[in-house]
Amino acid sequence: MNLKLKIWRQNKPSEKGKMVTYNVSDISPDMSFLEMLDVLNEDLISNNKLPVAFDHDCREGICGMCSLYINGQPHGPNRAVTTCQLHMREFNDGETIYIEPWRAKAFPVIKDLVVDRSAFDRIIQSGGYISVNTSGNTQDANLTPVPKEDADMAFDAATCIGCGACVASCKNSSAMLFVSAKVSQLSLLPQGKVEKSERVLNMIDQMDLEGFGNCTNTGACEVECPKEISLENIARMNREYLSASIKLKK
Ligand code: SF4
Numbered sequence: 001m002n003l004k005l006k007i008w009r010q011n012k013p014s015e016k017g018k019m020v021t022y023n024v025s026d027i028s029p030d031m032s033f034l035e036m037l038d039v040l041n042e043d044l045i046s047n048n049k050l051p052v053a054f055d056h057d058c059r060e061g062i063c064g065m066c067s068l069y070i071n072g073q074p075h076g077p078n079r080a081v082t083t084c085q086l087h088m089r090e091f092n093d094g095e096t097i098y099i100e101p102w103r104a105k106a107f108p109v110i111k112d113l114v115v116d117r118s119a120f121d122r123i124i125q126s127g128g129y130i131s132v133n134t135s136g137n138t139q140d141a142n143l144t145p146v147p148k149e150d151a152d153m154a155f156d157a158a159t160c161i162g163c164g165a166c167v168a169s170c171k172n173s174s175a176m177l178f179v180s181a182k183v184s185q186l187s188l189l190p191q192g193k194v195e196k197s198e199r200v201l202n203m204i205d206q207m208d209l210e211g212f213g214n215c216t217n218t219g220a221c222e223v224e225c226p227k228e229i230s231l232e233n234i235a236r237m238n239r240e241y242l243s244a245s246i247k248l249k250k
Pocket residue numbers: 159160161162163164165166167177178181224225226227228229
């Protein structure tokens with residue numbers, strides 16, 4: 001396949017970026033999207049040009065590092081697929097592909113297609129954990145019975161890989177889908193219920209501090225999420241937030 005790529009290039013956060021056009025040839029339909037970018041970068045390096053910076057790590061859909069806006073959609077055209085799992089057979093020979101970074105105030109561009117997603121880390125640090133006494137008296141986790149339905153819902157929420165596509169797809173740059181998945185995966189389980197109220201208040205406070213917008217129920221996040229995290233998590237988080245606000249009189 002021969003393709004024309006229009007890629008966002010930006011040398012550093014303080015510099016203005018722009019779309020730059022590249023041509024790549026002899027791309028196999030069986031290559032992943034990131035392998036296609038590797039081919040471009042090898043070509044750029046061999047011509048003494050700066051390669052395109054992009055985030056990646058596992059390349060198997062589990063780490064959440066890959067994060068490209070492809071032809072106007074986070075992670076490209078397929079449902080429930082990360083950029084690293086997207087293959088070139090989804091595109092046509094001769095096609096022009098537009099590749100941009102996530103666009104959100106809380107995710108500033110570091111270089112080219114790489115954005116700073118440390119805001120997500122700070123939200124997790126504000127409450128996305130459970131406190132466990134590890135002084136030698138820790139119970140085996142299996143001693144605490146968990147209803148099957150709750151375990152399944154918690155597991156579904158825990159599949160969120162923290163990629164940020166929900167933020168990138170939202171017209172308000174809201175992080176509600178991500179935060180609600182992280183709240184739900186803990187509050188649905190007995191071990192996570194102990195700190196449930198403080199957790200939801202602190203994580204939402206941090207989310208607001210980071211500059212993410214609010215949710216207006218458009219649902220683009222759920223459609224674009226590569227792990228199909230459900231909007232039901234947002235509804236659960238809102239209920240938890242209301243009851244925690246009354247309980248802790250915040
Ligand atoms: S909710 Fe989905 S889109 Fe958002 S960070 Fe988690 S996996 Fe990515």
